[in-house]
Amino acid sequence: MRRIRANAIAILTVAWILGTFYYLWQDNKPQSSPSSSASQTRGRSHGQKVVPGRLEIHRDDRTIPLIQQGQLLGGFDEKAYLVGKQLKPGDDPYREHAFNLQESDRLGSERAIRDTRHYRCASLNYDTDLPATSIIITFHNEARSTLLRTIKSVLMRSPPSLIQEIILIDDFSSDPEDCQLLSQIPKVRCLRNGRREGLIRSRVRGANTASASILTFLDSHCEVNTDWLQPMIQRVKEDHTRVVSPIIDVISLDNFAYLAASADLRGGFDWSLHFKWEQIPIEQKMARSDPTQSIRTPVIAGGIFVMDKSWFNHLGQYDTHMDIWGGENFELSFRVWMCGGSLEILPCSRVGHVFRKRHPYDFPEGNALTYIKNTRRAAEVWMDEYKQYYYSARPSAQGKAFGSIADRLTLRRKLNCKPFRWYMENVYPELSGLSVCVPPACFSSKAPTSLAASNLWHLSK
Template identity: 70%
Template sequence: QGSDVDWDDLWDQFEERRYLSARRWKGGEDPYRLHAFNQRESERIPSDRAVRDTRHHRCTTLHYRQDLPPTSVIITFHNEARSTLLRTIRSVLNRTPVHLVHEIILVDDFSDDPDDCRLLGKLPKVKCLRNGRREGLIRSRIRGADVAQAGVLTFLDSHCEVNKDWLLPLLQRIKEDPTRVVSPVIDIINLDTFAYVAASSDLRGGFDWSLHFKWEQLSPEQKAKRLDPTEPIKTPIIAGGLFVIDKAWFNHLGKYDSAMDIWGGENFEISFRVWMCGGSLEIIPCSRVGHVFRKKHPYVFPEGNANTYIKNTKRTAEVWMDEFKQYYYAARPAAQGRPYGNIQSRVELRKRLKCHTFKWYLENVYPELRIPEELLYQTGMIRQRQSCLESHKSEAQEFPILSLSPCISSKGTAATAQEWTYTYNHQVRQQQLCLSVYTLFPGSQVLLSPCKEGDNKQRWGKVGSHIEHIASRFCLDTETIGDTNESTKELVINPCESTAMSQRWDMVMS
């Protein structure tokens, strides 16, 4: 372990000024261009700056066990700014009891300059691994975890600063129960000024059916139950960047899904898996770690950001969400029909671990996520100026035909023939009939036909004042047929035009 004297020697041998002088921000350049945060400001701040203790004052009175297990800290990065990466490492070395950090493993995911990582290997406890090609966060973390020698793994991002006593409360929870996966409260390091700002400790992770992560306030009932502000908060999902997990438990649960690419969506997969397969997720209010939250990604996703996110969340939905995956597809229509690779080994893992169903997860872990059935269909009129979309029975036709007719509503409720339901899976329906097209050509007629689950020709999206046919990307339009005296308007799909009045619709939903 070495005495403090050796540490000082190692710091002296590490030439910090020389390390930081490479690829510094130069006057006249955009300081945000490379990293999507203010590089100039990051370089102005010392690597060992002090940060305010943001914990609740009761945290300072807690006592932790003497026999806490040491941890391997795993930090993966790709072209991180040297100033932020070094500050992350220094904060860990400065604010963590020496005997609890077994090692700091840096996994350099094929950054442009191998020295970003290599030179840091001179620092105490730091080891550097470099990927021979771009692997992404998920496979890089697995690689770091596989070589880690400590019994507990701590995953951090490469633009963090840990706060006072951050590690003790996390290790304590895992020592008491190794199936817990624990996260600090994530404070905010401002991307413009690098000011360290306290986050609320009354938040937990949540998400919607499109698998979009969001922070949620605890409900008044949950707050009322929390008599002690230092108490852990159970969370349905972790943000994914920063957490601590027992290494044997991480391996037993199947590590990460290594077929996921780059970044994004992996936190859903690991969160569902932990809860459904016998563990739990917690946020620990007495552990605080600052993180630079950015508005966009500075690096390139080889497959494109949205495609990568869809592939990763789609794998999660297919393996873990059972029949509830239909709500994911309803909320993310672009995911339908998209490739997501082979999931057989993950399906077998789930069987082997005898995990709970997603229904169990919804009932026991996240009852606040409502099933869209009762939420997401709206009923009302579809209007263009003074006319409304209407269905008419016709002798010659098997199903009613569509036309635009003057709107009839008595006391604000639409006449039945003008009443439409827009459902969570993007159908526009009247009883068992749905707006549909037979062909995907411009000018194709829009007809009513029996609703079929998953029929792409029946799916419509509301985009501004347009009603867009999802499969063809054309817009609902009207065309006048017949001569001017006897003209009727027929419904068709046509290429979308922002200025076409005939493509402007209001869905007046009650």
């Protein structure tokens, strides 16, 4: 009897363990497709990383276009458009665009990419009456294959009812036909600047001409992923003061492999106003019971986001006295939080972006001086006494011209915005490890420990 009882207990124990493992496996199993095995093989061949033990199990299904190419381009002659600007034999593929143009041209204007969302995202439902959006893409001398792939990914992977228009702002590119020819594609409009204006003023021009109630700002070297648009429009529809951004996946500048970014990151910065990605604080991570929930972020990267047009206008659009590119994401992020809004990153929205190691174009006043001017304007208008930490971390900014900020200070008073101390205490307390003092009492600063790690994704244009 003892032996029988012992055997029975052993069998029950093994059955319980196997049942527990089966339950956990079912709970975390990604949705499968008939081609899942082949897809996984293709994913590995493109260098995708598999992180053991992660809750986020990325599906390896391939994106399925909502619109086929025949319906997509109308009378646009894609072949003629691409052949006109392809790389010539012997040319350096990195010289003009700071990424491998030869590989971009080889890929053509479209391809299937991995669905990098958490598998639970596929089961979410969105309102059937979501408002349409105007998509605003600014560019200056962008590679034709990359720009066209951006546009076609939007048209092929977005519900047609949600795309009011795609507004291209050609920021005085060398060849006007880079933009003009694309206006033959249905829903695509082309506006060309008469001189170089930069991303900031170009986006304002696009927003002013947009006919939809929702604005979607998108860089010109992207590929949107499955169901990228619905989650962002849904969140803005529910609360028009939200500004939402996708998780930004990485497109390799060398071989254009599409790489899934971590879903555990948010936007942060150091006192020099240098953007970086950082881990979500542990308390925020523990409070997120569902991996599809939105992530509060102190700042957004700025290249890709969705915003209600009336809210964008109410908050003062962009600071148009900033030049070209750089720092505008801090100014907008501070303004949104301090003046009654919020910033979110949505895990169920994914957009790939080509991140380059250098700027492929010149800044009229130089890259460094332009960035200092722009970030100094943001610090002077929004950071109050905390701006001294900016000057301590970036002493070269002292004495540099940054223009008049009277109109932006008037805007801040008109909007009755909160002080930067409120932002530090309620939005970004992880940066508050420094005691504030007004000069000349102290002028030293050390990097907050939450930003000290350098092994996080650092993504710059």
